[in-house]
Each structure stands twice: as C-alpha cells, then as structure tokens.
Amino acid sequence: MAKFNFFNLGKxxxxxxxxxxxxxxxxxxxxxxxxxxxAGKEKYAAFLIEAVTNSDEEAFEALLDLATYFHPTTLRQGKPIKMPSNASTILCQSEFNRYYIRAVCVHALANNINEVEIYRARVSSWARPESEAKIGKKISAQNLLDDLRSSIGTAPTLLPEVNSGLSVRIFIK
Incomplete structure (x- = not known):
C-alpha cells in the first residue's frame, strides 16, 4: 500500500x-x-510511540511486522483463516491516522479553528465513491475529536473508514 501524506505532521x-x-x-x-x-500486545504501544516520535506509519508497520507480532490465523464468520497479508499495514496505518486526526483536531481547536478539511492522504488504486464524495468537505473538529475518542476499537461514525486513505488537515484560506 502507498504511504500517507500527512500535511500537518509537524512537531x-x-x-x-x-x-x-x-x-x-x-x-x-x-x-x-x-x-x-x-508479544505484539506487549510491544504495540511502545512501537506506536516510537513511530509517532521519530517517523511515520510505515516505520510503525516495520516495527509491528506480521510474521513476528500477529497470530498466524484469525477468525472469519467463526472459522479460522490465514491472517491476511495486509493485517499489519491496515492496523498500523489506521491507528497512526486516527491519532494524527485527533491531534490535528486538538491543534485546530487550540488555535480557534473550528473545522478541518477532509483530504485523500493516501493514494488508492480503487477509491470508494463514498470516500471520494467526502474529499474537500469541512467537518467540525470538536465533533470529529469526540467521535474518535469515543470509538476506540470500533468504527467511528464520522471519519475515517478503515483503509479509506482519508484524513484531515487544517485548511486556512
């Protein structure tokens, strides 16, 4: 999968x-x-912190590699299947992006900016029409922050959908 372009990922x-x-x-x-x-459960938070401190979602994935830190199988409809080859990529990109979005929202609100703009942060070979329709839309930073803080481990109501490649940025005209 392609790398994310996090516009506001500064200090x-x-x-x-x-x-x-x-x-x-x-x-x-x-x-x-x-x-x-x-082992993955034990190392997860430290790897996430390392990636946020010094690098990006790709470094997080390199640290939390599939072969070492994931079960060999997972359940689908109650039956064991081989762990998907992109399991580490999806987890690392999704969680890094969620914390990035939360931080952008906090930063926006601290600077009296009430809305953030949805953009395509990762190129996708096949973008879902419902994702494409969101690009360029403004969304309440407070509502998005509240949604992400309350939907840990579940799909958020507002954004982002898993594997959509969408994120937010502070947009000043």
Whole structure:
C-alpha cells in the first residue's frame, strides 16, 4: 500500500499525538487488536510511540511486522483463516491516522479553528465513491475529536473508514 501524506505532521501535532496516546494508555482504553499475539500486545504501544516520535506509519508497520507480532490465523464468520497479508499495514496505518486526526483536531481547536478539511492522504488504486464524495468537505473538529475518542476499537461514525486513505488537515484560506 502507498504511504500517507500527512500535511500537518509537524512537531506540535506529533506532541499532541503522543499526549492522546498516553491519555489512552493511562485510561486503559488504547486499542489492542485481537489479531496481535502476546508479544505484539506487549510491544504495540511502545512501537506506536516510537513511530509517532521519530517517523511515520510505515516505520510503525516495520516495527509491528506480521510474521513476528500477529497470530498466524484469525477468525472469519467463526472459522479460522490465514491472517491476511495486509493485517499489519491496515492496523498500523489506521491507528497512526486516527491519532494524527485527533491531534490535528486538538491543534485546530487550540488555535480557534473550528473545522478541518477532509483530504485523500493516501493514494488508492480503487477509491470508494463514498470516500471520494467526502474529499474537500469541512467537518467540525470538536465533533470529529469526540467521535474518535469515543470509538476506540470500533468504527467511528464520522471519519475515517478503515483503509479509506482519508484524513484531515487544517485548511486556512
């Protein structure tokens, strides 16, 4: 999969990402996928923090590699199947993007910017029409932040859909 282009991923946003992660850890609500084996569950938060501090979602995926930190199988409709080859990619991209979006929203609100703009952050060979329709739309930073903070481990109501490649940015005219 292609790499994300996080427009607002600077020092301030990274700092807020780390704060959001640490708040989730302290509250015991950080998402730990059941697809991770015991070693993966143990290392997950440290790898996420390392990637946010020093790199990006690709580095997170390299640290949380499929062969070492995931179960060999998962359940689909109650039956065991081989772990999908993109399981690490989807988890790492999704969770890095969620914390990035939360941080962008916090940063926007701290600067009296009430809306953030949806954009395509990762090129997709096949983009869903419903995702494409969201690009360029403005969304309440507070509502999006609240949604992401309350939907840990589940699909958020507003954004982003898993594997959509969408994210948000602060857009000033």
């Amino acid at each position: 301030n946003v990274r700092s807020v990402m780390l704060s959001e992660i640490n708040d989730d850890i302290k509250a015991g609500r950080i998402f730990i996928s059941e697809r991770l084996n015991d």
